[in-house]
Amino acid sequence: MKVGRYDYAGQIDDWPALVARIERVLRAGSYVLGPEVAAFERALTDYLGAPRALGTNSGTDALVLAHRAADLGRGRRVVTAANTFHATVAATVLAGAEPVLVDADPATFTLDPQALAALDGRTLAAVMPVHLYGQPAAMAEIDAFAQRHGLTMIEDAAQAIGARHRGRRVGALGDYGCFSFHPSKNLAAAGDGGAIVLAGDPATVATRAARLDALRSLGQTAQNDHREVGLNSKLDTIQAIVLHDKLARLDAWNADRRRIAALYRERLAGLPLTFQHAPEDVEPVYHLFQVRTDARDALRAALAAAGVDAVVRYPVPIHLQPAFAGFGWRAGQFPVAEALARELLALPIRPGMSDAEIDHVVAATRWFFGASAG
Numbered sequence: 001m002k003v004g005r006y007d008y009a010g011q012i013d014d015w016p017a018l019v020a021r022i023e024r025v026l027r028a029g030s031y032v033l034g035p036e037v038a039a040f041e042r043a044l045t046d047y048l049g050a051p052r053a054l055g056t057n058s059g060t061d062a063l064v065l066a067h068r069a070a071d072l073g074r075g076r077r078v079v080t081a082a083n084t085f086h087a088t089v090a091a092t093v094l095a096g097a098e099p100v101l102v103d104a105d106p107a108t109f110t111l112d113p114q115a116l117a118a119l120d121g122r123t124l125a126a127v128m129p130v131h132l133y134g135q136p137a138a139m140a141e142i143d144a145f146a147q148r149h150g151l152t153m154i155e156d157a158a159q160a161i162g163a164r165h166r167g168r169r170v171g172a173l174g175d176y177g178c179f180s181f182h183p184s185k186n187l188a189a190a191g192d193g194g195a196i197v198l199a200g201d202p203a204t205v206a207t208r209a210a211r212l213d214a215l216r217s218l219g220q221t222a223q224n225d226h227r228e229v230g231l232n233s234k235l236d237t238i239q240a241i242v243l244h245d246k247l248a249r250l251d252a253w254n255a256d257r258r259r260i261a262a263l264y265r266e267r268l269a270g271l272p273l274t275f276q277h278a279p280e281d282v283e284p285v286y287h288l289f290q291v292r293t294d295a296r297d298a299l300r301a302a303l304a305a306a307g308v309d310a311v312v313r314y315p316v317p318i319h320l321q322p323a324f325a326g327f328g329w330r331a332g333q334f335p336v337a338e339a340l341a342r343e344l345l346a347l348p349i350r351p352g353m354s355d356a357e358i359d360h361v362v363a364a365t366r367w368f369f370g371a372s373a374g
């Protein structure tokens with residue numbers, strides 16, 4: 001039996017209706033920022049409980065644009081976790097700002113708020129929590145730190161659309177919330193896509209939205225009037241149609257991911273592995289279901305032999321990546337991030353996984369550890 005990580009065709013509900021909507025756009029020729037993009041942006045704001053959203057070409061561009069809109073460029077320092085996807089920190093570097101790292105919490109795998117509190121907040125301009133693997137970061141403590149030092153908050157919510165912290169959706173908790181609709185993410189476009197979500201008082205949101213709207217269109221405020229240098233990074237119209245179609249089913253999909261995660265937690269209990277600890281005040285969306293074991297590579301090989309597509313996310317922490325060698329970080333500096341890079345394995349999790357598939361992953365994992373099927 002093969003257990004895969006994705007079922008893209010299965011995410012499309014009504015093929016003729018979706019194809020007809022795409023055909024309408026192809027015939028009308030309204031290919032860039034047409035009404036479909038605006039309609040999806042409004043649907044996203046309703047879903048998240050945020051006043052404004054702007055579609056971008058990718059999650060990476062959403063992060064870069066948020067940096068630009070918050071004036072996080074040369075001479076400004078942005079702190080995030082040492083264990084994240086490359087793009088989080090690449091965005092800070094692409095914007096010209098300086099990345100600062102803190103280690104992960106060994107239980108929740110998200111940014112350690114105590115390590116953050118140990119930094120001198122006066123040297124920082126912004127904090128960028130990552131809701132890693134679909135689980136909200138320790139937002140109460142991180143927000144308190146940001147407030148105390150007057151820092152901009154950019155949430156990297158690329159993996160966590162729909163997740164809640166104390167009942168509120170992530171991405172609408174800070175100043176800028178950044179999402180990715182890469183096909184691997186919980187809300188998947190048929191290609192690249194992303195969005196920035198704004199929160200705050202109406203006047204601030206309006207000012208930021210106007211600036212971001214220009215920044216995603218080469219800084220243009222009116223035709224041929226470029227007030228600053230921007231990116232060319234808009235959400236594609238066809239992707240907006242696909243995403244709008246899927247958004248209505250996202251909560252059901254995320255609930256199914258939670259159901260599968262609960263089954264894994266229950267049926268893999270007692271084995272020599274640990275899970276991502278979810279504090280009481282978060283509702284994760286399980287972009288990935290991670291197990292932590294010092295036999296990670298052998299477990300991965302055994303699962304691969306059993307047809308189970310388990311993957312390593314991420315094998316090299318930020319501070320040891322060649323692309324960031326210029327920042328002077330060294331091995332041993334963020335020991336939790338390094339241990340997680342060695343010990344985490346993501347088991348397949350996707351909405352609609354069958355009982356037989358879950359049974360197979362559980363049985364193969366238990367067999368590896370010499371335990372009987374549970």
Ligand SMILES: *Cc1c(COP(=O)(O)O)cnc(C)c1O
Nearest residue numbers: 058059060085087088158180182
């Ligand atoms: C996927 C991802 C991004 C980047 O999103 P893209 O749409 O692939 O550019 C940024 N941060 C995190 C944590 C991600 O998982």
